[in-house]
Amino acid sequence: xxxxxxxxxLITDDxxxxxxxxTSDQIFEREQQALFHGSWLYVAHESELREAGDYKTTHAxxxxxxxxxxxxxxxxxxxxNRCRHRGAAVCQAERxxxxxxxxxxxxxxxxxxxxxxxxxxxxxxxxxxxxxxGLVRLPRVASFRGFIFASFAxxxxxxxDYLGNAKPYLEVISEQGPEGIRLSAGAHNLxxxxxxxxxxxxxxxxYHFGFVHRSFLEVLADRIxxxxxxxxxxxxxxxxxxxxxxxxxxxxxxGDPRTGNNxxxxxxxxxNLIVFPNLCFVGAQLRHVLPKxxxxxxxxxxxxxxxxxxxxxxxRILRTHEGFYGPAGMGGPDDVEVAFDRVGDGMRATxxxxxxxxxxxxxERPGExxxxxxxxxxxxxxxxxxxxxxxxxxxxx
Amino acid sequence: MESMESMERGDxxxxxxxxxxxxxxxxxxGDVLIALDRRANGPRLQIEDLRSGRTIHLDPLELASLTWLxxxxxxxxxxxxxxxxxxxxxxxx
Numbered sequence: 001x002x003x004x005x006x007x008x009x010l011i012t013d014d015x016x017x018x019x020x021x022x023t024s025d026q027i028f029e030r031e032q033q034a035l036f037h038g039s040w041l042y043v044a045h046e047s048e049l050r051e052a053g054d055y056k057t058t059h060a061x062x063x064x065x066x067x068x069x070x071x072x073x074x075x076x077x078x079x080x081n082r083c084r085h086r087g088a089a090v091c092q093a094e095r096x097x098x099x100x101x102x103x104x105x106x107x108x109x110x111x112x113x114x115x116x117x118x119x120x121x122x123x124x125x126x127x128x129x130x131x132x133x134g135l136v137r138l139p140r141v142a143s144f145r146g147f148i149f150a151s152f153a154x155x156x157x158x159x160x161d162y163l164g165n166a167k168p169y170l171e172v173i174s175e176q177g178p179e180g181i182r183l184s185a186g187a188h189n190l191x192x193x194x195x196x197x198x199x200x201x202x203x204x205x206x207y208h209f210g211f212v213h214r215s216f217l218e219v220l221a222d223r224i225x226x227x228x229x230x231x232x233x234x235x236x237x238x239x240x241x242x243x244x245x246x247x248x249x250x251x252x253x254x255g256d257p258r259t260g261n262n263x264x265x266x267x268x269x270x271x272n273l274i275v276f277p278n279l280c281f282v283g284a285q286l287r288h289v290l291p292k293x294x295x296x297x298x299x300x301x302x303x304x305x306x307x308x309x310x311x312x313x314x315x316r317i318l319r320t321h322e323g324f325y326g327p328a329g330m331g332g333p334d335d336v337e338v339a340f341d342r343v344g345d346g347m348r349a350t351x352x353x354x355x356x357x358x359x360x361x362x363x364e365r366p367g368e369x370x371x372x373x374x375x376x377x378x379x380x381x382x383x384x385x386x387x388x389x390x391x392x393x394x395x396x397x
Numbered sequence: 398m399e400s401m402e403s404m405e406r407g408d409x410x411x412x413x414x415x416x417x418x419x420x421x422x423x424x425x426x427g428d429v430l431i432a433l434d435r436r437a438n439g440p441r442l443q444i445e446d447l448r449s450g451r452t453i454h455l456d457p458l459e460l461a462s463l464t465w466l467x468x469x470x471x472x473x474x475x476x477x478x479x480x481x482x483x484x485x486x487x488x489x490x
Contacts, residue, residue, distance in 0.1 A: 053468075071468035093425045099468040100475045102426045107477045111469070118476025121484045 007393035019353035022195040028294035036061030040149040042279040047182035056095040070113040071099035078150040079135040145174035165245035177306025187300040194344040196291035202339045203280040204252045204381035206234045216330040240376035248276025248388025250381035
């Protein structure tokens with residue numbers, strides 16, 4: 001099939017997904033408009049920007065942005081990280097504190113909420129409209145329970161409407177510590193040469209656990225006498241369930257979303273959560289998936305520390321997180337190798353270029369507020385994602 | 398020049414009142430050395446811009462008055478054509 005096909009036709013009614021959804025540059029570019037230019041995009045957590053003048057750099061879709069707390073007004077702003085003069089990224093550090101930003105290329109200087117404050121050797125610009133040359137602000141910024149989102153669209157659903165059924169889960173996450181959570185440990189970053197959606201899909205894919213993470217289970221068995229019954233629970237425990245929350249969001253619950261657990265080996269959260277399109281929560285980590293191109297992705301993994309808890313407690317969170325997800329961890333690198341790299345190798349075979357995403361579609365059942373509930377190992381989260389993907393791509397035509 | 402990393406605000410007091418009397422603040426935009434200068438008849442704060450070499454001394458009244466500033470009112474000093482990059486003066490760094 002040509003990659004110029006209509007994107008909605010790339011997903012069939014029986015839930016086959018065409019390979020070009022992952023590999024096509026044209027699809028990627030359309031996603032940037034349809035998925036990343038209209039809806040709410042996660043950019044930061046308030047714990048990263050506590051003081052006036054604090055800033056961090058990140059991306060909204062592929063576009064570099066600076067998230068700042070105004071030096072005088074203390075308000076949150078999201079600015080495109082692009083000098084209005086010749087296009088250089090104004091801020092380079094991942095985080096810092098500055099009331100003014102000075103571009104490293106020619107020294108143009110901006111207030112940290114956007115306006116152009118001055119130009120070097122400015123007598124060469126007798127007629128420049130400086131008021132029109134501030135750093136470009138994203139028109140909408142909103143925060144829910146400490147999670148900061150921004151949108152390129154001046155109008156649209158409120159953040160709370162957009163989050164919808166995902167809100168109660170975000171509330172639970174925000175209350176993990178005695179006084180909330182903080183992302184003060186920073187992030188570790190990974191990069192892989194494949195599509196960004198693979199990382200989102202892999203965030204809730206219990207079907208793979210016994211295969212990709214078999215070595216992890218074997219190490220645990222050696223250490224504690226027997227492997228924790230993770231796969232048995234996934235296959236047999238009816239309180240484990242996947243849910244399409246609507247708007248592309250999905251969750252996997254390990255029993256009660258406030259008290260459930262996953263055997264205590266993967267972190268503290270009693271569920272995995274995906275907030276469409278590119279924010280994920282798994283273990284004790286906030287996972288921000290940053291698309292770079294159709295076949296290149298960066299992922300930032302932020303361990304969520306517990307505010308008000310002891311240093312020893314937070315150290316345990318970090319060590320548990322690193323043990324599975326860290327660069328030398330027993331789980332994360334296996335996901336990169338199999339779920340991203342090997343999938344990349346395999347999908348170069350394009351004679352029959354379709355994936356099958358129908359697992360358990362016959363046993364999805366409706367719940368309250370329009371949700372769809374399925375078996376723990378079914379591809380409910382993937383279908384939740386692609387239902388919204390399809391709607392967004394159709395709307396963006 | 399001391400090679401001290403930029404410090405948290407709480408450490409600042411410790412350094413000024415304790416044994417160390419100089420500290421360095423660095424960001425991707427600026428690099429300054431701050432010192433408590435006791436050479437004059439009264440104490441002063443000395444700020445040295447490590448990129449340009451320019452130095453200013455501020456006495457307690459001047460420092461107290463600075464607390465009335467907003468960052469926006471400080472803005473004219475951040476205009477590079479007024480401070481360091483004037484066409485009739487050339488570059489200072």
